[in-house]
Amino acid sequence: MASQPQSPVETIRHSAAHVMAEAVTRIWPGTKVAIGPAIDDGFYYDFQFASPIKDDDLPAIEKEMRRIIQGGAEFKRREVSKAEARTAFAAEPFKLELIEGLEDGSISLYEQDGFVDLCRGPHVANTREIRPDAFKLRSIAGAYWRGDEKRPMLTRIYAYCFSSKADLEAHLKLLEEAEKRDNRRLGKELDLFSTHEEAGPGLIYWHPKGGRFRVELEKWWREEHYANGYEILFTPHIGKSWLWETSGHLGFYKGNMYSPMKIDEDDYYAKPMNCPFHIMIYKSDTRSYRDLPLRWAELGTVYRYERSGVLHGLMRVRGFTQDDAHIICTPEQIEDEILEVLRFSLSMWKTLGFKDIKAYLATKPAESVGEPSRWDQALESLRKAIVKEGLPYEVDEGGGAFYGPKIDLKVKDAIGREWQMTTIQFDFNMSERFQMEYVDADGQHKRPYMVHRALLGSIERFFGVYIEHTGGAFPVWLMPEQAVIIPVASTFDDYAKKVVADLKRQGIRARADLSDARMNAKIRTAQGQKTPYMLVVGQKEQDEGTVAVRFRDGRDQSTMSLADFLARVLARIAEKSLDL
């Protein structure tokens, strides 16, 4: 991403960080200050306290900050020499270390209220530009100085900070909502998946209910891919070093790969990507222009190194299943193919219920491989497709990978968060390294275009996003359990069983709750499990062959014949409807 000017709210956050540092050093004189940047939803500052502080201390800091803000001090910038900077921060060892890394003539200080900080700025003009009701200290955490575990452990204080009280409140509400939808929390509550630190963090174990979601999702994914002209491949999870040397991964991607396994005398690597395997299949035969375009997809599980600290539920993992595809085509076909892959992606997102989608177009970086004319044609095909589909988009100038331009699609979830999911990525590197060819109509051997595409991105991460988007209330066709039958008393157990049998015969995933719990408790349990339909049955229903339907969205119950209910649910499933 090209460097951008600081936005107003970032400036406020940055200034508020200085104010917090001032407040802390006033309350605990002698506290050493390190760094305090603005972050996505506020700021933090790292300190070295003489004795540890606790969460209980945060309100006092907030109060002092408000006092400073009300004081209306000005932020004053001055430029100093390295020697002057050293004198100004003689008592601050962390600042002194930072100063050593700076170039003489480029050093600026900011001062408010007599508190001086080493800082490039910019800042607000006056502390009063920070709204005293638009920030909130959030938490205390430990953080190594410069992220290095061999350096001192500092105390990091995090804060939320916005331009207005309304923005802060909206953000806190979003966090609360996000907390309720957290994929780790719902994963446990709905018994969908687990991770196991002792057997290896960042590896997902899909439980029966998560597995059912995945089976249904993948089934749809395969059907749609076949219907849209794709073929499906299966390739190994490991490959000999020859493959990764040829692909170049052992050069430019080694840091993300696991260390090799030795088999006989050779090194084998767990695959971080599927592409080299698809290329091996491409090269297993002579390909003619008549064979192109090829659209080869695979649900390929890859393994990539991530630091254990960044692993996070389903969102950031070490093993994940890319819903990968490679488009291999002639230059004449590329425009249609890119349009088609974008159209197909959008149609899939629509089925899943995402409407708000934005494209990010990344162009050629300073260092790149591949002919300039191909870069131009590729970029043009991407841009044309975005325009034709009428998508809002941003251009990330120079933000492409060295091997080709790309489109990323970000989808907005139910609580307004954007998630980067689909990627459509040209590759001028791999096709060259593996010497991919096709024989054109003129008999010449030519290099095809190759495009990588992950539509959902990864099945694991998509599952995480979808759990958080829906709060676990998946559309009926994706629900592990679609209906629970609840007899009002055990005398109606037999009717409940008959209803289950009737539903199951039609392929509906139904279960009778015949436990000892009371009816209302059964309903609450089913609602908690986000079961779409709760069918309450008693004397009347048994006599009339009906069911009293309660919907998970809390709609009042309505009594209908079993046949009508069946027809309704089968229609919802067939249409992959988002409605109940």
Place this chain on the structure above:
Amino acid sequence: MASQPQSPVETIRHSAAHVMAEAVTRIWPGTKVAIGPAIDDGFYYDFQFASPIKDDDLPAIEKEMRRIIQGGAEFKRREVSKAEARTAFAAEPFKLELIEGLEDGSISLYEQDGFVDLCRGPHVANTREIRPDAFKLRSIAGAYWRGDEKRPMLTRIYAYCFSSKADLEAHLKLLEEAEKRDNRRLGKELDLFSTHEEAGPGLIYWHPKGGRFRVELEKWWREEHYANGYEILFTPHIGKSWLWETSGHLGFYKGNMYSPMKIDEDDYYAKPMNCPFHIMIYKSDTRSYRDLPLRWAELGTVYRYERSGVLHGLMRVRGFTQDDAHIICTPEQIEDEILEVLRFSLSMWKTLGFKDIKAYLATKPAESVGEPSRWDQALESLRKAIVKEGLPYEVDEGGGAFYGPKIDLKVKDAIGREWQMTTIQFDFNMSERFQMEYVDADGQHKRPYMVHRALLGSIERFFGVYIEHTGGAFPVWLMPEQAVIIPVASTFDDYAKKVVADLKRQGIRARADLSDARMNAKIRTAQGQKTPYMLVVGQKEQDEGTVAVRFRDGRDQSTMSLADFLARVLARIAEKSLDL
């Protein structure tokens, strides 16, 4: 397998090996003899020749053997001391080495025609018992003395050998038939899969057509499993050493596992089995007797070390996808569960068209873990299930694994070969090591039964067997391409395209062959690809809205309306019929 008396044909083979050694040493005096055992379809003998021999030399050896056989020499046994043996074989270094490994008092020699061999016997009484027209020298290969690559390379001569000419001929015919059906050959001809030595041998790359077979097979597999009360899990392909230490695999199975990958400071292993992962899910919650039985299945790809020399197409690989399941149940449930798993397995094999199935029941070996009463109950449940299903079976006394008894099912293919596929295996070890428990009705914590089951065995190996069983002519529902439309001239291309579109709309995998080839060539190509239906269309068909159907089994063509053809094919697919 308990040691068994030699069968008559084995005795003949073994005697013929002596005759071959005699013939070789007569033709090339001074040739050193090593060992010459009977094998499945004949025998071999290892020699050290003064100068190499070639395939061209085999007829001369055969001729000499027939001469010896006609001579009618007797096989004479005598028992000798070690010292006498040393003297008898003073000029034979390999025999001398063998003698050193024998116990004095247990050494016997066999002599025919003055040719003496070190041998335990038994042998036929007279060379004439070997039919001169029932053996055939097959090939020459290199083989290290005692299989050790640091010892001398010897020359191994293989021979087929049977009791009668008819048996030999039947065997040669079988081999010829098997050669035509070889999964490696058909895999290439039908473009189903490939392996790539340079990227790692024994790893299967599924091409689009193989992938289509697999997608359809797995879809059916999942549907059947859900319909039969299974749940489907997905688990990682790697696990930290803790997992494999706990499971015991690093003790008793390490030789089959790949060397570890280092991630952070920990060792991770590619999984050779899925069980520990399923157990982690089991243990992620408290389980009650009410939750049992659990039937948890996974299409889990595992990696196991096999020496590169034994790798063979789809039949013997290093990475394969087990169609695995674990049954976890109470002792009260085990009998029903085993019966159910056997019944389910047989129903799956029946759908696939295998009728001739035999069970092998393996009982408790000398060393074992687990309570004797559980072994008894487990074995009894296996035996009862076999009997109830009316399967022919053999008992392999003491042939079970140390951790539990098992049933293996062998299926007979279209040319009479038996393949071991399904295995149903108790495990008293893993449940103990992971301390699996359930809370029984009486509140006590008890150990459940755990049974491993692989039904098809592995998807890769099943594919290999099925390719060879069907010769690539899979049932319609599993065929990657179900119909090819062949216009008699290019003027009917549009009608051909319309037929394709009509078929595709109904989900039938159809393609029009609009190439420049002649009609008969197109038909031959489609037949070679085992395409079930070839629809020839010309003026008459276009006018009448019909198609002239040719079947891949060579049946005469019959003209039918497109609607009739559609109905026929859809019925075949829906029924998973083996008919066309």
